């Protein structure tokens with residue numbers, strides 16, 4: 001019997017159409033165009049918002065589920081190796097891996113759904129198949145790591161296991177939107193980078209999954225080591241280093257860094273700085289800044305050591321905070337540059353991994369200045385800036401410091 005071609009139920013746009021298999025009635029969305037990774041494929045919006053999921057809804061926040069407009073987008077099938085993703089922040093269907101004309105478009109349902117109204121046994125046949133699909137609530141941490149998940153899912157997962165510090169959730173929470181504080185940070189760090197001698201070796205302590213502070217260092221430093229206490233936190237960094245699809249997009253930060261440096265923020269220059277940083281990053285290391293040698297058993301010293309927003313995350317009291325900063329400064333060579341960023345007056349505390357800390361240190365901007373005097377720093381080289389936080393922020397100010405370690409004991 002000659003096979004009938006699938007019929008087109010509804011051309012969604014010039015880019016997508018829904019086809020119906022004449023034999024089994026199976027409906028699927030297919031691409032009418034070639035699409036490159038990260039390209040938007042179709043916008044969507046809420047035809048209706050509800051508090052509970054149903055078979056057709058898409059979850060867009062911890063408490064909201066929408067009926068999709070256009071409705072045909074809700075006919076996109078699930079795969080455990082999807083080629084598309086509902087970006088609920090930008091309200092766009094995004095391409096996750098290269099799609100060619102005629103390819104079926106698939107999404108990973110738990111990418112947006114925490115607990116689906118109706119689960120099913122997946123038979124997508126991929127090597128990574130998760131089996132039963134009931135929502136992200138059922139996924140193991142390693143299954144979650146392998147997929148691009150919406151920010152609300154990452155946040156719900158982090159709440160489910162509060163000691164789990166999720167790389168992607170952190171990046172989406174703090175680095176997706178460029179607020180005005182970044183302009184001040186980059187202005188400070190770009191100026192500080194001019195103090196770094198060529199060929200310097202840098203270490204970023206407590207860097208988490210971030211790369212933003214490394215972009216201003218990339219031109220001056222020959223190598224940059226990244227270190228953090230939480231072992232799995234470099235999953236996103238590794239994806240970015242491997243140029244993997246769906247890795248976090250730092251381009252808008254690189255653009256701002258280049259603008260701050262007075263370099264034309266062209267696509268070529270942005271890509272060039274990204275490549276440069278990929279070349280410069282040498283090691284991803286475990287560290288504990290609560291130890292006198294945070295890199296123990298490694299014995300290394302650096303020309304540049306940074307501690308951005310990590311010293312206050314690793315201490316409960318002013319005393320402990322002073323020790324933590326001293327431990328970081330221990331890793332500097334004589335004459336080396338110390339870059340420190342600290343939030344003062346922290347009202348919200350976040351537990352990182354298994355350190356059993358229960359509160360943030362009660363720091364004021366003057367504490368930071370006083371403490372620098374007790375370290376082996378050349379105070380004549382000190383640059384310092386205090387950025388008051390807007391009233392709604394859970395801290396009162398950000399203090400930025402750049403200072404060189406003394407060259408000789410005097």
Ligand SMILES: C[S@@+](CC[C@H](N)C(=O)[O-])C[C@H]1O[C@@H](n2cnc3c(N)ncnc32)[C@H](O)[C@@H]1O
Pocket residue numbers: 165205206207208209210227228229230233287288289290307308309310311313314352355
């Ligand atoms: C608020 S995040 C800051 C991350 C990044 N530096 C930034 O600017 O966004 C605090 C970081 O400190 C790390 N951290 C907490 N305790 C630490 C410790 N004892 N040793 C090293 N890193 C630690 C956490 O894992 C986390 O990555």
